[in-house]
Amino acid sequence: MSEQQAPPGVIPYVEFHTGERRVLTVHLTSGNGMLTSKVPPVVSIDGRQYVVYWGSVSFEVPADRAVHLSVHVEGAHLGQAATALLPPGGALALTYRTDYLSGVGSLG
Structure with a gap:
């Protein structure tokens, strides 16, 4: 993926970047049904925060330089x-799992 147009259903990279891009899919899961119905996760890409939904969310990110990714539970x-x-890199997928009661989250 190279030009400035993100594929349909992919949140575009909004910072200035003219190089190659790739798609990152983050699968957001929690073992707590009450949490997923009331508290949204927040995905940060290079410092820009996106309040998203539980499940799978795709983002466009630079492929030719390092990108900082973090996820946390709002609140x-x-x-x-x-x-x-x-x-370098092509499309990739990561899973964020959290056990909200313990306050532990992991990306892998």
Whole structure:
């Protein structure tokens, strides 16, 4: 993926970037049904926060440089997880799992 147009259903990368891009899909899961019905997760890409929904969400990100990704549960910032997506790379998928009662979240 190269030009400035994100595929349908993919949240576009909004910061200035003219290089290659790729699609990142984040699968957001929780073992707590009450949490998923009331508290949204927040995905941050290079510092820009997106309040999203539980399930799978796709983002367009640079493929030719490192990108900072973090996810947390809105509110008390419990269950925060973060990683760097390193170049080069094609499309990728990560899963964020949280056990809200313990305050632990992981990306993998």
